[in-house]
Amino acid sequence: MINPKSGSGRGAELIELLRRELPDAEVVELEDGSDLIAQLRRVAPRARVLAVGGGDGTMTAGATVAVESGLPLLALTGGTFNHFTTDVGIEDPMRAIEAVRSGHTIAVDVGTVNGQLFVNTSSIGSYPAFVATREGLEHRLGKPLAAAVSVVRTLAREVPMTLLVDGRRHSSALVFVGNGGYQPTGFAPSWRPRLDDGLLDLRLLDVGRRWAALRIAMSLLTGRLERSPLYIEQRVASTEIVIVEGSTLLARDGEVSEDESRIRYGVMPGALRVFCPPAD
Structure with missing residues (x-):
């Protein structure tokens, strides 16, 4: 799930990168005004990996549904500020894609506030x-x-x-x-x-x-x-x-x-x- 308008055009670059590097992935472009969490919940039952591309707000939505569904998250940097992916060590989207190919994940904490998740x-x-x-x-x-x-x-x-x-x-x-x-x-x-x-x-x-x-x-x-x-x-x-x-x-x-x-x-x-x- 990629926001093509995030990060002044970086989202569109992520779509091209995904289609080139992971051609079997189903890439969904998020439309203006769409509820990201609702769309992620809709596709999660048929996913083996949940991937989101965008900034920190997008990462929070992805983390919310990934935790709910027990899926690993592929976090692709594509926003203006990318604190979460920087701290994880995957500020370069290619590093995250290489991790998918190797199957290597790490377990990180998520914070909760009044029942909602936050990653930063x-x-x-x-x-x-x-x-x-x-x-x-x-x-x-x-x-x-x-x-x-x-x-x-x-x-x-x-x-x-x-x-x-x-x-x-x-x-x-x-x-x-x-x-x-x-x-x-x-x-x-x-x-x-x-x-x-x-x-x-x-x-x-x-x-x-x-x-x-x-x-x-x-x-x-x-x-x-x-x-x-x-x-x-x-x-x-x-x-x-x-x-x-x-x-x-x-x-x-x-x-x-x-x-x-x-x-x-x-x-x-x-x-x-x-x-x-x-x-x-």
Whole structure:
């Protein structure tokens, strides 16, 4: 199942690659407005391998149906951002196709949030807006200063939420949850050394204290955020976050839903088999 318009035309290149390298494969081009998960569920009963081509949102849909149906996933990079395939080590689609020919798969974890799967990250509150602001400034200011400016801007615009995180009260507008432990520490996580540690990476900024935004910005500028009492980073197998009043946005691998007030996170260790060449 390939989105031919993904990645500024990379999807169309994937279709040509598949038809040339795996001529016996059934290639389905996803039409505009189609429900990818519904279409994958429709074809899964006759599949031996479930293949998807696109970006991280496409990978999440493929992983969802692959886990449901017990099929291995052929993940073909074809989006703008390809965090999952990069971390697995198959950012080159030919490496994934070679793995199919050899029959080699690895088992990776998938995260769950309110019953839905994610392969990379999830967040609540204004974290997606913070990331967009930070990435827009990085090329001019560098990562530390861009992160500091983005925190100040985001916290100035947003009203912090009162949260209960596993029963403990915090005040925050920025909460990040990763499927597996991310590197580096701090509020610019970008890659994972492994995808099978069975843990979630929980990070949040607690802004319920005096001058919190300024203190966090100074910690980011000096590279000492992980030592700040306002920054929380934990590795957990599960967590429950309750919004004390109202609701919040919930992001999952780039897909956003609204009006969530009780959010339960978990991990399905080794639930997804992905084709990947043996490690060197």
